[in-house]
Amino acid sequence: MSSEALDARQARLLAALVSDAAVPPGFDAARIRAAARGLAAKRSRAVMDAWPVLANALGPRYGELFAAYGDGNVLPATGSALLDGALFCDWLIGREAFPQEATLERQCFKLRYTVSHSRVRARRGFKMLVVRHGQPRKWVFALRLPLLGEYWWQGHWWQRPE
Amino acid sequence: MSTRELASLGLGLGWRPELALMIERRDDLGFVEIIAEGFDGRRALLAPLQALRERGVQLVPHGVSLSLGGAASLDTQRLDQLARLAERCEAPLVSEHLCFTRAGGMESGHLLPLPYTREALDIVVAHIRQAQAILPVPLAVENIASLFEWPDAEMDEAQFITSALEESGALLLLDLENLYANHLNLGTDMPAFLAKLPLSRVAYVHVAGGFTDADGLYHDSHAHDVPQAVFELLRQLCERTQVNGVMIERDGRFPSDTILGAELDAVAALVKECREHEL
Amino acid sequence: MTFNPFDLTGPEFLKFYALCFIAIAFYRWVRRKQWLAVQGSGPRIKWLPYEVACLAGGHLRVGEVATAELLRKDVLVLAGDNDTLSLGKGSPTGLEEPELAVRAAVEAGKSSLKSVCRGFVTPPSIVSRLLKHGMVANADLGKESSPDTRFGMWPLRLLLGLGVIRLVLGISAGRPVGFLIFLCVVTLFVFFAWRGVANHLTGTGRRLLMDRMRLNSALRTTAKRRGDSLSHNDFVLAAGLFGVSAVLTGELAWMSAAFTPPPGSSSNSSGSSCSSGSSCSSGSSCGGGGCGGCGG
Numbered sequence: 001m002s003s004e005a006l007d008a009r010q011a012r013l014l015a016a017l018v019s020d021a022a023v024p025p026g027f028d029a030a031r032i033r034a035a036a037r038g039l040a041a042k043r044s045r046a047v048m049d050a051w052p053v054l055a056n057a058l059g060p061r062y063g064e065l066f067a068a069y070g071d072g073n074v075l076p077a078t079g080s081a082l083l084d085g086a087l088f089c090d091w092l093i094g095r096e097a098f099p100q101e102a103t104l105e106r107q108c109f110k111l112r113y114t115v116s117h118s119r120v121r122a123r124r125g126f127k128m129l130v131v132r133h134g135q136p137r138k139w140v141f142a143l144r145l146p147l148l149g150e151y152w153w154q155g156h157w158w159q160r161p162e
Numbered sequence: 163m164s165t166r167e168l169a170s171l172g173l174g175l176g177w178r179p180e181l182a183l184m185i186e187r188r189d190d191l192g193f194v195e196i197i198a199e200g201f202d203g204r205r206a207l208l209a210p211l212q213a214l215r216e217r218g219v220q221l222v223p224h225g226v227s228l229s230l231g232g233a234a235s236l237d238t239q240r241l242d243q244l245a246r247l248a249e250r251c252e253a254p255l256v257s258e259h260l261c262f263t264r265a266g267g268m269e270s271g272h273l274l275p276l277p278y279t280r281e282a283l284d285i286v287v288a289h290i291r292q293a294q295a296i297l298p299v300p301l302a303v304e305n306i307a308s309l310f311e312w313p314d315a316e317m318d319e320a321q322f323i324t325s326a327l328e329e330s331g332a333l334l335l336l337d338l339e340n341l342y343a344n345h346l347n348l349g350t351d352m353p354a355f356l357a358k359l360p361l362s363r364v365a366y367v368h369v370a371g372g373f374t375d376a377d378g379l380y381h382d383s384h385a386h387d388v389p390q391a392v393f394e395l396l397r398q399l400c401e402r403t404q405v406n407g408v409m410i411e412r413d414g415r416f417p418s419d420t421i422l423g424a425e426l427d428a429v430a431a432l433v434k435e436c437r438e439h440e441l
Numbered sequence: 442m443t444f445n446p447f448d449l450t451g452p453e454f455l456k457f458y459a460l461c462f463i464a465i466a467f468y469r470w471v472r473r474k475q476w477l478a479v480q481g482s483g484p485r486i487k488w489l490p491y492e493v494a495c496l497a498g499g500h501l502r503v504g505e506v507a508t509a510e511l512l513r514k515d516v517l518v519l520a521g522d523n524d525t526l527s528l529g530k531g532s533p534t535g536l537e538e539p540e541l542a543v544r545a546a547v548e549a550g551k552s553s554l555k556s557v558c559r560g561f562v563t564p565p566s567i568v569s570r571l572l573k574h575g576m577v578a579n580a581d582l583g584k585e586s587s588p589d590t591r592f593g594m595w596p597l598r599l600l601l602g603l604g605v606i607r608l609v610l611g612i613s614a615g616r617p618v619g620f621l622i623f624l625c626v627v628t629l630f631v632f633f634a635w636r637g638v639a640n641h642l643t644g645t646g647r648r649l650l651m652d653r654m655r656l657n658s659a660l661r662t663t664a665k666r667r668g669d670s671l672s673h674n675d676f677v678l679a680a681g682l683f684g685v686s687a688v689l690t691g692e693l694a695w696m697s698a699a700f701t702p703p704p705g706s707s708s709n710s711s712g713s714s715c716s717s718g719s720s721c722s723s724g725s726s727c728g729g730g731g732c733g734g735c736g737g
Contacts, residue, residue: 003285006277007233011266013312018270026313031347034379035309039272046271056694075271077264078237080199119239122202180666183675186659209658416667 018074040070043084051085054106057099065097078119086115104133104140111144169254171220171366171407173430175422176384181412182210184419190430193220193366195409198256199227203246211251221251222366225258230293230303231276231286232262241296248299255365257302257335258293260286260326277312278322283329290330302333302365307343307382319350320358333365338395339382339411343372346380356398366407369396369429385414388425393432400436408433446603451616454607458624461600469593469635476589480644482652483574490674491539491567494681496650499582499641504561505700506680507539508554509689512696513669513676516540517547523699524554537677538564554699576646584640587647594635601628654682664688 015021017036023029044066048055055062069091075084089106092098098106111129113120129142141153172192175185185194194214201223206212211221225244228236248256261273276282294301305323317325327334336359344350371386388410399405408429412422449457488496494506508526511517515531526547533544542564546557563582571577578585604625611618642650654661657678664671664679668688671679680688689697 003233003281006281006285007265009277010233010262010274011268013274014265014268014270017272017274018268028310031310031379034377035272038309038381039270043271075269077234077267077269079269081271179662181663182659183663183671208662209655210662213658416670418670 020071040067043070043075043081046081047085047088050081051088051102051105053104054085054089054099054102057101065092076118078117080120082109082113083115083118083120085109086113086120103131107131108142111142111150171222171254173426173433174222174366174407174409175426176224176409176411176413177211177214177221178413178416180416181422184422186210186213187419188423188426191219191426193222193254193407193409195222195224195257195411196251198223198225198244198247199240201247201250203243203248203250207250215252220254222253223247223251223256225256226273227263228258228289228293229261229263230258230289231260231282232265232289233282233285234265236289236292238296241293245297248297253299255300255302255333256297257304257365259304259306260323261306273306275306275308275311276322278315278317278319279312280316283322283325286326287330290326290332294330294332300333300365302335303327304335304337304368305340306337307340307347309347309379311348319344320355324358324360327360327363332363334359334363335366335368336364336399337368337370338392338399339368339370339372339388342389342392342395343380343382346374352395353398356395356402361399361403364399364403364406366409367396367399367405368409368411369393370411383414384411387417387421388429393428396429396432397436400433401439404437405433447607447610451611455620455624458600458604458621461596462624462628465593465596465600466631468596472592473589476592477644477648477651480648482649483576483645486570486574488570488649488653489567490677490681491537492571493650493653493678495563495567495571495582496576496642496646496653497682498684500561500563501558502681502684503539503563503567504543504558505685506677507537507543507561508558509680509685509693509696509700510673510677511536511540511543513693516544519554519696519699525552526554526557527552538566571646574645575643576649577641578643578646579641582641586636587642587644589644590635594632597628597632597635601625601632604628650682657682661687665690667691669693 009024012021012024013027013032016023016027016032017039023032044063047066048062058065066088069088073087073091086106086109089098089102089109107129111127112123114123115121123144125146127144129140129144131140132138133140143151145151170192173190174193174195175181175188175191177185177194177196185191194211196211201208207215207221215221223244225240228240228244230236244256244258247253259273260276262276263270263273276286290301290303303326305319323334326332341350341352341355345352369388369392370382370384371388371392372380372382372384373386374380396408410422410425410429416422446454446457491503491506494503498505508517511531512519515529516533516536517526517531518529519526528544528547533541536544539561543557543561546561551557551560565580568577568580568582572580578587604621608618608621608625611621640647660675660679661683664675664683664687668676668679668690669692671688676688685700686697689700
């Protein structure tokens with residue numbers, strides 16, 4: 001038996017778990033649905049963990065917004081919670097629901113990582129960030145240098161943040 | 163490869179940032195398990211982990227995304243990352259799961275069960291061998307919990323695991339709570355399961371807690387206290403074989419250090435009691 | 442063979458200038474590191490958490506930590522504007538000196554959190570041991586430049602002088618000098634930044650602080666996730682060493698708007714920049730996330 005046949009069957013099962021595709025024959029539909037709910041909750045928690053400022057900023061709306069995003073957007077095979085959160089940010093921006101307080105977290109992500117072929121990679125080179133943030137709004141400037149790390153400035157110099 | 167070649171791990175705990183302080187202050191831990199996907203082997207170890215290493219505590223990378231049982235080819239980037247991390251940690255072994263996590267270009271973010279068929283067995287054995295060729299240290303694979311099973315099984319879970327271990331030469335990370343969960347949700351016969359497994363291949367053991375939902379399904383949340391039934395399984399296991407390492411997995415709803423410490427003490431006491439009994 | 446930088450062409454001079462600048466910066470970095478390394482970290486005494494807070498951030502840090510602890514214990518209450526303080530129901534017994542001082546200030550009518558913290562003066566009992574063992578430069582925690590801030594200043598002055606002379610020559614010869622002006626401005630900026638690096642610590646004090654931060658990495662990692670679960674001493678130590686915002690997590694997150702964190706502190710890089718799960722590494726420590734558990 002070729003592994004392509006098994007791959008197809010695994011894909012059908014996965015589709016039933018992460019999207020509203022039909023449950024393949026032979027499986028207990030109620031159990032599959034229960035597992036699907038568990039998967040969705042786990043995905044939501046994983047993104048909350050990787051993007052805490054965003055989750056906090058959305059507050060009680062996080063759950064419903066993430067569920068709406070998750071329903072239409074399956075995480076690609078090369079993905080991670082970090083990527084999922086970044087894509088969720090883009091989705092929120094598209095619906096004008098992105099919370100301002102999470103701007104810095106998103107910009108931090110862009111400073112430190114790059115996404116290519118649906119995979120998150122740490123940046124190696126130079127990158128600059130300028131954003132207005134906070135209450136009251138202040139200019140934040142950050143510089144990412146290869147080997148030397150990150151340098152932040154908001155009113156006065158900060159070293160590599162931790 | 164049998165566990166005789168592996169140095170004893172002792173008492174362990176899953177390392178989480180929330181538990182870093184407690185782990186640092188506890189002086190009887192022989193090892194901690196770190197989630198491999200959370201670390202980059204190209205960079206220096208996190209300071210608290212470095213401190214543990216300096217104290218002689220072993221670090222065991224635990225992967226959750228290799229998808230060894232997936233019919234699609236292995237993601238070699240993830241495998242290389244795991245190998246690098248193992249070297250960075252000077253780990254005695256690494257562990258992963260007998261499951262699949264992605265298929266058809268989609269990621270589930272979860273450990274999904276495999277069909278217990280010859281076809282699936284061949285694939286997982288081939289992938290384990292491929293992984294072993296790249297990893298610098300032994301690989302242990304873990305049994306998972308699942309709410310559902312594939313239809314048309316050719317063998318039971320214990321037979322599948324045993325064959326996978328024997329044909330690939332991998333070690334076993336025996337998760338007693340997952341066994342308990344499968345007993346509650348799928349009717350797995352726990353004593354028969356333990357009897358069939360090659361216990362000499364058990365590299366270390368997981369214990370954890372879960373909860374039963376309103377529909378009567380048990381979920382291994384790793385966010386609740388270890389149930390008595392799992393302690394009982396641990397006792398049965400210790401009576402049959404010398405256990406190399408036992409650890410508690412706690413991922414959420416973290417209790418106070420005192421409560422978690424007491425749970426660890428209970429595990430240590432149980433293992434010690436069984437050892438003394440043998441002598 | 443003599444070398445005259447004024448004989449270099451425009452672009453060559455810019456490269457020469459930039460290289461010198463980098464060399465001077467590197468020299469300063471190395472010398473400061475060496476200087477700090479030979480400072481001992483003082484006698485082996487058990488420093489109290491508030492003493493460590495004073496070491497790490499002077500009056501402001503002690504004030505903020507004390508305020509945060511009082512809020513945590515409900516001795517003080519924060520209004521919705523994240524700045525107005527008032528007395529709460531928590532018992533004022535068993536409080537430490539800095540906490541008593543903050544409470545007294547609020548009781549006397551000072552209600553703005555920011556003004557209480559900024560105007561805070563560390564009680565002498567906290568400063569006395571630090572002063573006695575040479576960790577701080579003076580009793581009122583005034584800032585003083587330590588000897589190592591002078592490393593590289595003269596070479597930088599000389600370089601700036603060279604740049605200015607070349608600039609003048611260039612202008613009088615009608616050559617393009619835009620980028621050279623930019624370099625000179627950057628040099629001036631760096632010069633003032635280096636000169637301005639002063640704090641209340643002596644070299645020994647800075648060394649002690651660095652050691653404390655390194656030794657308490659596990660505390661920091663846990664505080665970043667579960668600040669609310671820490672004991673009093675752990676909370677004061679973590680907030681003292683790493684800043685109050687490093688501890689305002691879990692059930693304490695409601696306080697974080699009142700204590701502005703440094704800008705880069707939003708997580709994302711689990712740990713020392715790992716890719717998913719929890720923060721790894723120094724910083725937004727990652728390494729968290731569970732595995733198997735499906736947890737409904």
